[in-house]
Amino acid sequence: MNRYVLAVLVRNQFGVLNRVTSMFRRRQFNISSLVVSETESSLYSRIHVTFDGEEVAEQQLVNQLYKLPDICSIKELDTAHTVSCELLLIKMKNDPEQREDIRAAAEAFGARTVDYSKESIVFQLCDDTRRIDDFVDLMRDYTILEICRTGAVSLEKGSSTIRKATNL
Numbered sequence: 133m134n135r136y137v138l139a140v141l142v143r144n145q146f147g148v149l150n151r152v153t154s155m156f157r158r159r160q161f162n163i164s165s166l167v168v169s170e171t172e173s174s175l176y177s178r179i180h181v182t183f184d185g186e187e188v189a190e191q192q193l194v195n196q197l198y199k200l201p202d203i204c205s206i207k208e209l210d211t212a213h214t215v216s217c218e219l220l221l222i223k224m225k226n227d228p229e230q231r232e233d234i235r236a237a238a239e240a241f242g243a244r245t246v247d248y249s250k251e252s253i254v255f256q257l258c259d260d261t262r263r264i265d266d267f268v269d270l271m272r273d274y275t276i277l278e279i280c281r282t283g284a285v286s287l288e289k290g291s292s293t294i295r296k297a298t299n300l
Contacts, residue, residue, distance in 0.1 A: 133184045137209040140179040143202040165283035216286040220257045225275035241267045
């Protein structure tokens, strides 16, 4: 199986996200990351989807997505030619015996302390998915109380944009 990352520019309309994700469901793709937000124009939204599948099925999916009326453009993103980032918030138990080890690990990864109480510490880390996975794996040696991740977002390097493909 291959991992794919698609950026989908859509009209910012009610129900578009449901129609797009239904296309993935019908083709039995498991979405591992989904991020949706308005773009520089409130008329459009960008859907960023990370999923695993076979190449032939992925191409069929893209062809079917283009048939949806609110799809403006689709770009498959290559990690070698993109800038990517994901946000992690992780709440750790503030155990006095492990506090310094936890803080040292967070500092090594560049995580910021965004909340501190007697019972817990919340760290924020903005990095690529692989580094966030590594940080979470390291924190599993301690008591993780809660994790929240945004999913990765990406933009192509250079002057190429998703809008240039559609002349919007």
